[in-house]
Amino acid sequence: MSSSTETDAWVVGADGFRDGWVVVLHRPRTGTTRCRTVDGADALFDLPEAPAVLGIDMVIGLPDRAVPGGRTCDQAARQLLGHPRGASVFSPPAHAALGAETYDEAQRRNHASGPDAPGLTKQAFYLLPKMRALADRMTPALQDRVREVHPELAFYAMNGDAPVEDSKHTEAGRAARTTLLAARGFPEVETVAAHLSGGPVGADDVLDAHAACWTARRIHEGTAERCPSQDASAPRNDRGLRMEIWR
Template structure:
């Protein structure tokens, strides 16, 4: 059985693939490259279900994630309304979201290519909603850390060190018998955060397979296209 965790960013998708007793990292330019990897479950750090209206604080899943993460809740962004994905400029996307009840940031607009790709990929095959699940690495790390949100940002050396330590104890040592660096080798600085988040997404995907993962919100919610608006960890 193969299970994958995916982090989007840097113009590519970083995939952490579990293959029984090992973890392999792969960079994919397109989500279509994930299909030949044959994962049974995928945890992806990118919003799947998109709202039709902008509610304060975003989707219910986003609001509950922020509540659990406390001050680390700043890592959870509210996705744009679906209608705005076709916007060619930030000004156009901002106007559509404002008409739907709220604005969006420039940073959010920068994720539009990845959001569009994921949305198209999920909608072209409805069966994918059964095995592709939205996750959030900060929720994963909170769960690994005994329910306590991380104190340091992942953008700091200490924050990365603490997250790698948690991955060692929760993922690499129990499943591979070795620490993360022994399995993957030294991580290039430009790629380190994406690999760490992809591995956290993989950890949550494995919990989904084993039936131990949690979902926000607990009740099922879907968007206008039938895609789930939920976050697993």
């Protein structure tokens, strides 16, 4: 992944859905935005636009040992978002759980990763295939351009460092997030959602991919913020990947 020139660069946000990824591509210089779906990590990493930054709403820096409450960045994100939005930040599995084929096996592997390692939620288990596909491609060098992001942290930043009150699963919550995105250069969210939604893609997937793209643009501009705070070094796992979430 590389851009032809910095001024012409694309940035991308990606959010997973059952059958693949919703991707939102944005060229800041012209304000051009594209949205489509791709079916797997290879297509996500090899987009023809060769984005300068790819923000992915999925765990990238998996911990080597699972701990209650998750990574430092997960805990920091929940603290920012508070109740109830903080519940959208789940504790990721240990890297060893990626190879599990059943929920019981994933539970055993997660428990075995450390002395106080918790079990694994069903939500996390269902995301293992996407986490595994990303882990197969990720390297520390690639993490300069491929970053872990979180949509609710993006909306928090857009909303004046305050969590959006209503859930994205409600009409009021979707409207509030659509308004925030429109004010930041993404006025077409409702049109895109109407076109893509239905079947496995939900309106919230489209919203989240746009939020991830907004964060990718901020990373490219050098204005993004991070959990943990950028005043501290981000911990790294045994594969050298930083455990951090951008907004």
